[in-house]
Amino acid sequence: MDSRLAKEILLRCRPGTAEASDPEFAEALEQAKRDPELGRWFAQHQAFHKTIRDRFRQLPVPAGLKEDILAGYRPAVIPFWWQQPAFRSLAAAAAIVLLIGVAFFWSQPREDRSFAAFQNRVVRNAQRGYVMDITTTNLGEIREYLATQGAYADYVLPAPLEKLPGDGGAVLRWRNKTVAMVCFDLGNHNDLFLFVASRADLPYAPSTSEPQFTQIGKLTAASWSTGDRTYVLAGPGDEQFVRRYLSP
Amino acid sequence: MAHNDNDGRLATQQDFELLVSRYYSTLYQFAFSLTRNEADACDLTQQTFYTWARKGHQLRDASKVKTWLFTTLYHEFLEKRRRQVRFPHLELSEVNQDLPNIAPATVNELDSSTVLKSLARLDETFQAPVALFYLEEHSYKEIADILGIPLGTVKSRISRGIAQLHQILTHDPGPQPARTRRHG
Numbered sequence: 001m002d003s004r005l006a007k008e009i010l011l012r013c014r015p016g017t018a019e020a021s022d023p024e025f026a027e028a029l030e031q032a033k034r035d036p037e038l039g040r041w042f043a044q045h046q047a048f049h050k051t052i053r054d055r056f057r058q059l060p061v062p063a064g065l066k067e068d069i070l071a072g073y074r075p076a077v078i079p080f081w082w083q084q085p086a087f088r089s090l091a092a093a094a095a096i097v098l099l100i101g102v103a104f105f106w107s108q109p110r111e112d113r114s115f116a117a118f119q120n121r122v123v124r125n126a127q128r129g130y131v132m133d134i135t136t137t138n139l140g141e142i143r144e145y146l147a148t149q150g151a152y153a154d155y156v157l158p159a160p161l162e163k164l165p166g167d168g169g170a171v172l173r174w175r176n177k178t179v180a181m182v183c184f185d186l187g188n189h190n191d192l193f194l195f196v197a198s199r200a201d202l203p204y205a206p207s208t209s210e211p212q213f214t215q216i217g218k219l220t221a222a223s224w225s226t227g228d229r230t231y232v233l234a235g236p237g238d239e240q241f242v243r244r245y246l247s248p
Numbered sequence: 249m250a251h252n253d254n255d256g257r258l259a260t261q262q263d264f265e266l267l268v269s270r271y272y273s274t275l276y277q278f279a280f281s282l283t284r285n286e287a288d289a290c291d292l293t294q295q296t297f298y299t300w301a302r303k304g305h306q307l308r309d310a311s312k313v314k315t316w317l318f319t320t321l322y323h324e325f326l327e328k329r330r331r332q333v334r335f336p337h338l339e340l341s342e343v344n345q346d347l348p349n350i351a352p353a354t355v356n357e358l359d360s361s362t363v364l365k366s367l368a369r370l371d372e373t374f375q376a377p378v379a380l381f382y383l384e385e386h387s388y389k390e391i392a393d394i395l396g397i398p399l400g401t402v403k404s405r406i407s408r409g410i411a412q413l414h415q416i417l418t419h420d421p422g423p424q425p426a427r428t429r430r431h432g
Contacts, residue, residue: 008407009407011406011407011410011411012381012403012406012407012410014381014384017384018387019387019388045414047355048355048414048417049410051355051358052358052363052382052413052417053382053384055358055359055360055362055363056277056281056360056363056379056382056383057277057382057383057384058360059276059277059280059281059360059364060360061272061273061276061277062276062286062290065272065276065290065293065294066268066269066272068290068294069268069272069293069294069297070264070265070268072294072298
């Protein structure tokens with residue numbers, strides 16, 4: 001390393017800093033030791049450096065600057081993840097989707113759990129045509145069959161019905177609940193249909209044993225509840241006709 | 249939850265106060281060496297900390313805080329200078345009249361104001377590297393990061409800047425930098 005290059009390197013040497021041990025500086029310093037003229041120059045330069053450095057560091061800082069900075073400081077509250085704009089946008093989008101979903105849900109025909117719905121379902125099923133699981137005139141056999149199928153077989157028949165011959169029986173389902181169907185032969189290809197369900201499965205069922213009548217299609221239906229059971233008896237004709245089979 | 253929020257805010261504010269206490273002086277000195285104007289230097293320093301308050305949490309490496317602050321201040325300075333022309337238009341000859349005729353032996357009698365005026369006469373590309381060099385807050389590598397220039401360029405500019413400063417302050421008859429006006 002020649003003196004000119006050493007001088008250029010030593011110009012930017014900051015004694016007392018970690019850089020002073022840098023190989024580049026170390027080599028230049030060695031050169032300054034070997035070259036008396038360079039050594040003298042470096043000594044002068046060090047004094048120059050120290051003076052200028054001190055003047056920079058002594059540069060007065062205005063009183064109150066720190067206080068001004070702190071006074072103007074508004075703490076940067078780093079938003080939690082749920083306060084981040086991106087999440088808020090996502091949440092807003094999710095809320096909109098949810099609202100649309102709810103609106104769609106409410107706009108859809110909901111499951112009708114009314115007793116009328118039950119009546120309609122079972123009585124219209126009888127009118128549309130059905131398949132009996134057992135065909136017999138023997139009411140006892142029908143009851144036995146229903147018992148074996150887990151349907152309600154403990155029904156109490158009004159006396160007029162007890163006198164009619166059976167036509168058959170079947171097990172229906174209503175909201176995943178079992179409904180027993182007993183068919184009575186009225187002759188002339190006419191039937192009476194008795195549906196027996198658990199009262200607990202039909203929260204809006206008649207609460208009394210007094211029959212309530214309604215017309216469903218071509219059939220007249222009478223409904224009542226006794227004990228744990230709810231009954232629907234449907235038959236051709238008017239209320240008066242059906243009522244004849246309910247009480248003696 | 250509110251308790252945690254308050255604690256978090258308090259910790260942030262304490263951190264901020266600590267940061268200001270530690271760096272505001274050297275940041276101001278660097279700013280003043282660039283602007284030679286107290287008000288502008290104060291503005292730059294304050295703006296730097298405000299920027300930190302808003303964006304500092306994005307810095308992942310805590311060891312880079314100091315470099316980040318100086319880099320931000322320098323960028324603010326460049327941006328401000330780009331937008332404004334506030335510094336007086338001075339011919340070099342006019343500046344010369346403000347400078348005392350200093351012999352090498354009297355260098356240690358210089359005050360900070362004279363040193364800063366001399367710094368202002370350096371070629372603009374030398375001013376920031378030389379100021380950072382004398383503040384002794386940063387390694388060459390950090391100065392390169394702050395100024396956004398290669399390490400070799402930093403070393404070269406510092407050497408040449410010091411040589412110019414030396415000539416200006418000691419009134420050596422060495423060549424002056426080709427510079428006829430100062431712009432804001």
